[in-house]
Each structure stands twice: as C-alpha cells, then as structure tokens.
Amino acid sequence: MTSPVRPTRLGHVPVTQTLRNGAWRVVELVTTPVVPSDYLDVIAPLRNPNVLRARVEAVHRETANAVTLELRPGRGWRPHQPGQYVRLGVDVDGIRLWRSYSVSSAAGQPSGRISVTVNAVRDGVVSSYLLAHARRGMVLNLDLPAGDFVLPPARPAKSLFVTAGSGITPVMGILRSALHELPDVVVVHSARTPEDAVFGAELRALAAAGKLTLIERHTGADGRLKPADLAELVPDLFERETWACGPGEMLDALADHWSEAGAAERLHVERFRPTVLVAGDGGSVTFERSGAEVEAPAGVSILDAGEAAGQLMPSGCRMGICFKCVLPMRQGIVRDMRDGQITTAVEGDNVLIQTCISAAAGPCHLDA
Amino acid sequence: MTTLQRLEDNPIAHLTAEDIEAIGRELDAIRDEVIAARGERDAAYIRRVIKVQRSLEMGSRAVLLFSLFPPAWIVGTAGLSVAKILENMEIGHNILHGQYDFMRDPKIHSTTWEWDMATPAEQWQHSHNEIHHKYTNVVGKDNDLGYGIMRVDENQRWHPFYLAQPLWNFINALFFEYGIAAYDLELGRNLKTKKRRSNPIFRKNLKAVGRKIGKQALKDYVIHPALSGPSFLHTMAANFTANVVRNVWSHSVIMCGHFPNGVSTFERTSIKGETRGEWYLRQMLGSANISGSKLMHIMTGNLSHQIEHHLFPDLPASRYAEVAVKVRALFEKYDLPYVTGPLPKQVASAWAKVIRLSLPNRKPTPDPDPMIPPRRPVAEPVTA
Numbered sequence: 001m002t003s004p005v006r007p008t009r010l011g012h013v014p015v016t017q018t019l020r021n022g023a024w025r026v027v028e029l030v031t032t033p034v035v036p037s038d039y040l041d042v043i044a045p046l047r048n049p050n051v052l053r054a055r056v057e058a059v060h061r062e063t064a065n066a067v068t069l070e071l072r073p074g075r076g077w078r079p080h081q082p083g084q085y086v087r088l089g090v091d092v093d094g095i096r097l098w099r100s101y102s103v104s105s106a107a108g109q110p111s112g113r114i115s116v117t118v119n120a121v122r123d124g125v126v127s128s129y130l131l132a133h134a135r136r137g138m139v140l141n142l143d144l145p146a147g148d149f150v151l152p153p154a155r156p157a158k159s160l161f162v163t164a165g166s167g168i169t170p171v172m173g174i175l176r177s178a179l180h181e182l183p184d185v186v187v188v189h190s191a192r193t194p195e196d197a198v199f200g201a202e203l204r205a206l207a208a209a210g211k212l213t214l215i216e217r218h219t220g221a222d223g224r225l226k227p228a229d230l231a232e233l234v235p236d237l238f239e240r241e242t243w244a245c246g247p248g249e250m251l252d253a254l255a256d257h258w259s260e261a262g263a264a265e266r267l268h269v270e271r272f273r274p275t276v277l278v279a280g281d282g283g284s285v286t287f288e289r290s291g292a293e294v295e296a297p298a299g300v301s302i303l304d305a306g307e308a309a310g311q312l313m314p315s316g317c318r319m320g321i322c323f324k325c326v327l328p329m330r331q332g333i334v335r336d337m338r339d340g341q342i343t344t345a346v347e348g349d350n351v352l353i354q355t356c357i358s359a360a361a362g363p364c365h366l367d368a
Numbered sequence: 369m370t371t372l373q374r375l376e377d378n379p380i381a382h383l384t385a386e387d388i389e390a391i392g393r394e395l396d397a398i399r400d401e402v403i404a405a406r407g408e409r410d411a412a413y414i415r416r417v418i419k420v421q422r423s424l425e426m427g428s429r430a431v432l433l434f435s436l437f438p439p440a441w442i443v444g445t446a447g448l449s450v451a452k453i454l455e456n457m458e459i460g461h462n463i464l465h466g467q468y469d470f471m472r473d474p475k476i477h478s479t480t481w482e483w484d485m486a487t488p489a490e491q492w493q494h495s496h497n498e499i500h501h502k503y504t505n506v507v508g509k510d511n512d513l514g515y516g517i518m519r520v521d522e523n524q525r526w527h528p529f530y531l532a533q534p535l536w537n538f539i540n541a542l543f544f545e546y547g548i549a550a551y552d553l554e555l556g557r558n559l560k561t562k563k564r565r566s567n568p569i570f571r572k573n574l575k576a577v578g579r580k581i582g583k584q585a586l587k588d589y590v591i592h593p594a595l596s597g598p599s600f601l602h603t604m605a606a607n608f609t610a611n612v613v614r615n616v617w618s619h620s621v622i623m624c625g626h627f628p629n630g631v632s633t634f635e636r637t638s639i640k641g642e643t644r645g646e647w648y649l650r651q652m653l654g655s656a657n658i659s660g661s662k663l664m665h666i667m668t669g670n671l672s673h674q675i676e677h678h679l680f681p682d683l684p685a686s687r688y689a690e691v692a693v694k695v696r697a698l699f700e701k702y703d704l705p706y707v708t709g710p711l712p713k714q715v716a717s718a719w720a721k722v723i724r725l726s727l728p729n730r731k732p733t734p735d736p737d738p739m740i741p742p743r744r745p746v747a748e749p750v751t752a
Contacts, residue, residue: 042426317501
C-alpha cells in the first residue's frame, strides 16, 4: 500500500521522496493485484509493517499450568510500557483467535524481545493450545501494546500490588522494569499453593534481597483473600498507590473496599477476563456507526432485523452462499441459523459474520 | 417449486415431495460433517497452495527476464501459465466463495481478496456467487447459461445470430477474462439505452473494471517486459501466452460445469417457494463433474467437482473429493443422473451442444403432452 505523499512545509515534495514513491508504485504494479508484501511474506513474515507478527524465540515453563513465551516482534512494533498487555492472534485448529496477555518482561530489552506469560485457564482454548503447542520458531500475530495499568511518570513513594493467579504477570513487568525507582513496595500475591505461584522464586529472591516486601497467600490452605484481611497485612494500606490484578470478584471487592475508605482514586485495577458470553435466544443488536438498535429474536436473521430497523445493510442472496452481507461484529454472540454453530466476539475481535444466516444469541454490536 | 425445462425426459418423475426433502436432509448431514471436521488441515492446505503459487509465479517471472533464450521462454511461460491457473481456480475462485472465511485471517478472506483477472473480485462475486449460484440453470435468470450470447437449450427460440455462436464461444475462450468482465458488467444490457449507459452504478463499475484492466495490462505488457530489458518483446509474448492458456483452460473447465449432455435446465420460475430440498435437487441435476487425477482436481480449482461445489459452495474445495463419495451414493440411492466424465469427453460434449444449438431444432418443440397435468401457474411475473 502506498502512503500518500505528504507535502513539506514549503508545499514541495523532496525529490528523493518523489523518486522513492514513484519507484514504489512500479513495484506495486509488478505485484498487482496483490501488494509486494504478500510475496515477501512467503520469505520473511516478520518484515511486513502492515501486518504485525512475532516469532516465538524461546518457551519457558513457569509452573505446571503456565508458560512464558519470549517473542521477537516484527516490523511495525511500538515498545510497550510496563504493565501493558498485547493481543496475540493464534491459529487454533485453523481459526485465528485473539487473546490479550500482559507483557511480563521489562521494558526496553536490548534484544528487542518481549515476553508474555500464559496461564492455562479452565476451558481456555488459546491458553491450553499455547501451553501444549508453543514452540520456538512459531509465528504468531500480534497487536500493538495497550492498556493503562502503568506507573505514573512521577513514581509513588509507597506502592502496593495486590495480585492473584496470573494477575501477577503485568505486575512482574512493572517490577522488572521499575523496581529500582520504587522506594517502598509491598506485593500481596495469592496462589493456590506455593508451587502454583508464577514467578514465585523470583519474587522470593527479590524479597530476600530486601527490594520489596512479599506477602504470599495460599488459597489452598488459607482460603481466599478478603479485603478486610489486607488491613492486617498492610497497616498503611490507604497511604499506598495500589495496583491490583486478578479475578473479577476479587477486584470488585477491592474496589468497594477502597471506595468505602474514600480512596478510590488510589486503586488501579486490570481486568483480564472478559465477561463470559453464554448463548441465549435472540438479543439486542446495536449498529455502532448509525447508532440504531433493534431487538432481534431468535430465528430472525440480523440482516432482516437490521433492515426492519431502517438500517442500511449490505446484502445479496440471503441464502448463506454469496458472502455479500458480511459485517464485522465488534462484540457479541450469534448463532448460525442453518446448523446452530455459535460465533462469539469480544471487544477488539471484529469477527466477520454473515448477517443473512446469523441470528442474535445475545447482545451484539456490529460495525455498520 | 423445481420445474424442469424439458419434461419429456424428466429425471425426477419418480421422486415424491418427501423424497426431495429427505435428499435435502441427507445433504445437510454431509455438510454438517465437513463443518465439524473443518480446521487446521484446510487452513494449512490453502496456505500451502498460496505459497506454491506465489513461489511459482516469482520464479517464472524471474526466468522470463531472460526470455530472449528459447528454453527460458518455454519454462517461464509454462510456469506462469500454471501459476495463473492456480491463482484463478484453486485460490481466487474458492476464497471469493468464502470457503476460507472461517479462518478469520483478514488476508485470506472473501471480503479482501483480489485476483489476477480483468474483473474486480467484488463484481464477480455479485454475478457469480449471488446470481449464478442462486439461480443455477434457471433459463432467463442464470446468465451463466450461455453468458447471454449463446443458445444453450432447445426451448430457446432460434435466431440467425446464433449461427455464429461456435465462433463467439471460441473467441470467448481465448479472451475469457475480458468476457467475464463484460459479463459481470452486464455490458450487453447496460449499453442498450442511454439511460442505462448513464446509470451511476454502471458507470462506477465500468470505471473499476477499466482501472483493473489498466493495471493488469500495465503489469503483463509493460512493466515485466521492461524489467526484462532486451527480452522485452519475448516477455510480453510470454505473458500474453500465459493469459491465453489460463483463459482457454478456465473456459473449458467452466463449460464442463453446466453444458455437457445430461445436465438439466429449469423453467423460469421464481425461486420463491422453492424448499431447501428442491434447491439442492436443482444443483444436483444442473451440474456436471470432470473425472481425473488429484492434480487435475487442483488445476481446476476442484471445479471438476462442480456438483459438490454447487451443493456446498462455501465448503473448502479440497473437501469435495471426500464429499463426492457420499454425494454419488445419494444420487444412486435416489436413481438420479450423476453426470461426469474425463475432460476431453466433457469438453467435446459441451462444444457439440454449442454447435448443435447454433442451428435451429431439427424437430419443432413438442407440444405440451395432454397426459401431463398443467403446471402450477407462477404466482407472480418474474423480472430479471
């Protein structure tokens, strides 16, 4: 794809740039109707700046249930801030599925590598796949780093990190990058057993070296951590800038606790498991661009429901064979009316669905 | 309601309405089985074909830089012809059918794919996926039957214009990609009146085709020859030859899909009221296969399994061979004609039909048989 030639301040385009753009046009004509990178992808998949990819350079097993992937991002990558996450597109049984994983490595590695730590979740298609099949040399699809679970530029004097399970991964990224800038750090981490604690050894070593205070909690023996317990474990709780990451219920409880204390602005949370989508019958369909919303019952195609609501819909044969009615589903859940197959999308997925044969199976947001 | 065009040799006279619905259910079950098995293997297959095609094209074009030397010309032209055939048939046609949309790879998707053809993918998807696959072999609705320039059924009225149809068909074969582009534009219809000529949608499509042809021609007849320097003319000739080879090949394969003897055509009835079973039945009787080796199937984009393709246009084409076993058994179970044969036989049969129908019918169209009860009238007039 050519980028449009941008005029300089004087309104002239430098000669070298004109030549380069001209040369590039010729290269594009050589490869038409596809773009040059489609051919280069055959040889060097990482060099395509329009499709960000990453190569797995190493795989380390953290616990029985967690694995760390060292990734080399291809061209187009923008360095992350510690605490941010990336979306990885993994082809599982031929289908590309996207999941978000926190970057667990320190920022600005000289090797240019980043690492993500994947904890296998129950019924987790992608996490189980990576746990079993991630190998050196594998190429994954990658999205730019995102998320605001990061430290402020002015580092806090006292900080607290409350994590449970794989909630430790973004925090590990923060600690590995910025621990030396944080004078007083407390980490409260929950795992089922000491062996299940991802990065347990590294955290214990940091604590032994006096770099942080580690409070481990083993839910297998001690039960789940309740916010009320925190007051005992961390006496100066609300004086600390706090970052919490873990299961939704824990984060909800912490948020309530901090609000009650009037310290809500000192708590930063990261939720890493989106709401689980359960297939029902029918649902409300929102067309994000036009703002139209329609209640679509089961057995009525989204195409028909949209048209009934006055939405302009692309359409063709209405039989599921012509693929003219395909629209991106930003989030939601639909059922194929022919065979009952369920398709889901979470925010950022943009799964393309055929509206003529898909019925809402819950609330859906379409890009139309 | 599936109504056959020629009732005197009705191949479905022995089927009851229940039989037709049962056929539909059995075909649905075959479809579900493939959907359940679809996955890694299919994704790996199409990626491999794309990789092979791109490597072959790059390699052939590199060899053609030296096409001044006859052996390089021959090798490069042969390689480029094969690459272009693969690109159109097994890759382009099938991806544009949405067969690989399930992979959720934005690069290999019906909404983004563009191919080495005069016609832009989007226009072709309309005339092919939407019109041809929906109205398969319905005379007057499916323009693939004769592409609007040929007489393909005894029941069509003869006109002296049709005398030249073998010639039209031959020229169409040589320049098939432009024929398809004109066909997708509905050029014959849209150039007729001033009003149609100035229709903004037609103008927009015309412009898109012009742009596409321009780029394609620039690539094959200017840029690549220029890159070959002293081999300019030889590379140009090689590219022209590869395009003609690809055109003749795809024209032949496509003629075999619906033209050979034994394929049924259907009355211009509305598909309104047609059940899923009846739709399936129309696809079964309206298509013909080509038998052959695995390589043959790949080079035809598996359109050699035209019957299976028409039953399941959105299933990965490489699955048609395994599906064909079950589909054929179903044809036998219900005593239906499964039209198939080797390529030369099917091509000859299609050409024989084109030639036969260029002449007026030997005997007049039979009058309606008084023993056959009058057909249910079509509820509403059908407009094209």
